[in-house]
Amino acid sequence: MKKILIVEDEQHQRELYAMELQEEGYEVDQATNGKEAVDKVKANKYDCVILDIRMPEMDGIEALGKILSRDKKVPIIIYTAYSNYKSNFMTWTADAYITKSSNLKELKDKIKELVSTRS
């Protein structure tokens, strides 16, 4: 079973993604900020990381760098309410940049794509 880490400070959203992805058949782990995410990546192996940008303690962009320095191969999807960070070159190091939507289809499709190419 593929293991996915959801990094999101908004509880309702985080829980929504978790429910939806579990129903898709993924094992889901959750982190509420960048720092937690980096710790979890250190401790576990994930097949995909879904990363929000604006979070307390450590934001997504900082976490992105730290996660990549730990695990260069883990696919990372930036999933954010910001549409303008797509042009920020730091986010280019992520595998995908998706603007949040109430329809999770785009996110699910991307996870599927990344997880399958990895295996």
Next chain:
Amino acid sequence: MDERKLQLFAPVILILTIITSISITIMLYLQKTNIIMIVLSCILSATLITLLIIFRLIHKVFFTNNIRKILSVVDNFKKGIFVQPSNEIKGNDLLSKMYGELLIASRHLDNIIKSQKNEIDKFRELYNNMMFSMNAYIMALDFNNKIIFTNELFLNKFQLSPSEVNGKNLSDIFYFLTGTVLQAIEEIKSTHESIILEKAHLISHNRISIIADIKLSFMISNNEPQIIMVMDDVTSKTKRDYQISLITRLSETIQKDDALDHILRTILTAVTSGTGLGFNRAMLFLRDDKNNILYGRMSVGPDTLDEAFSIWSSLNPLKGKEILSRGINGDDVHGRLLKEKVESTSFDLNEDTIFTQTLQSGETIHITDALHDQRVNDEIKNFIDVNEFVIVPLIALNKIIGILIADNKFNQMPITQDSVDLLTVFAYQAALSIETYNNLELLKKEMEKIRHRQEAIVESEKLAAIGRIASHIAHEIRNPLVTVGGYSRRILQTANAQQIDIQKIKKAAQIIMTETERLEKILANVMDFTRPSPFLLRFNNINEIIDDTASLLSNLFQERRVELSLQLQEVPLIKSDFNQMKQVMLNLLQNALDATPPYGIVEVKTYSDDKKVYIEVSDTGSGIVEEDIYRIFEPFYTTKTTGVGLGLAIVKKIISDHNGDIKVINKERGAVFTISIPLP
């Protein structure tokens, strides 16, 4: 012999003679005569007749002499001789008395005349002294304007000899006279009333010029009517007054007026305005280094002698105001040809001429005989077309920007050092004005550039700000929308799948509600910032507001384990809106609390000086990143993970509405926000 006795004696003799004659005649008639009687009677008659004849003779001799004497006295009177010979007539008769009286009157008259002559002599001496010592030119004219007399001072001043003046017409001596002088001469011929003229201008044919106060009086001498002109020379005084008044007026004009053309025209007009003070013509040339030329910028002066006369006649040399306003209008009908000529002329800066020499050396050049002066080349000779002229450099801050050329083309008066000095002063003013104007123009251009750049910056900043605002609002709204949408979808899915789990639906609905409320709050926040709220300025105690806010937040501070310390001094009341100031304190304390880790301190201080009340809010957080410090008051700028970024923007707006100021600095630990609000 007494005259009266003589007069009595004569009729007695006459009667006796007649009686005798009658007696003889009667005796002869009666023929009772004897020869003795007849002889006696005849002798008697003859004696009587002889006596009568003798008496007449004596009488005649005696009277005629006396009358002659009297007549000689009267004759002497007629001749003005009053002192008579001492041989008096003796006797009591009327003639003697009359003669005696005449002699007494004569002595009286003699005394009177002697004393009057004495007085006149003294007066004449005084008069002569006065005339001699009077510093005035005196001239007497007859009614044909022919000069009868001039004093020595006049002759000296105008370098003329009596023969060159006497009998000559006024116009033979004077080349120019202020119009009012001729008018006054005509007037006095009919009215005989004295006239005083102030500051009349006279130029002689040999180019001697004076400005004089003239008193004209009427007089009759040797039965001939005459006009006496006493001229008080006020040239140098007038010149001084005039220069001072011109310079004063000029500097006033320059200060008031920023149009260069007006200033330059004023200067040139001033230089040429006074008939006997300034020049006839003035021409301004400026250097143009880009094109390497010296070009004619402006000129003032008449084109013809007629124009010159009409200008001089119409102007009072001391009325600077009038002259300068003429200059400012610039619509002078005179000097069109000169203007055209000057403004179409330029000289090569590379050529070595007196013009370029003045430009290089900065020295004034005074040409007295252009025709024979080697320094003046043909081009300049043709251009100037006058034998004497002066070139003055325009020196502005050690830079020579042009030249001023002036001459006396029309009255041909020699250019005096005085005039050159005056010209130098005006050239200096002109140069400064030009330089100031140029600098101002340059400054205006630079300012314009800066303004354009600023506008561009503001524009791009505005765009950036709009971008930030849009991005923030989008982010803030998208998050709850995503949640709302996501959970709605789930409800729909479960409904479609017909596996309704009430608990799940309830939870989803709850989340939707919460997120919707959040959306509403965001909107309210944004609206709060943009909507002008009613502003109620009352006298409030700022400490009260702080206490109020502190108690409102005390639970929150306790929860986060942050200490809230209030150090409030007595401060004057300030005019403020209570609720808005509460909003300010709420936002600042909330921010401070958010920035401060557990066990930190948030401190609020108040204090005042004689002008302002200060509120200081400090925290022990991480402070503000240098690059953010200028932007934290911008709307929609935030470093927090939640919130629209309007808190500090709202604070700033409210403080500005109170005419106050808010500043932020980082201290060793944390940040300090200081608000200052002026006392009413």
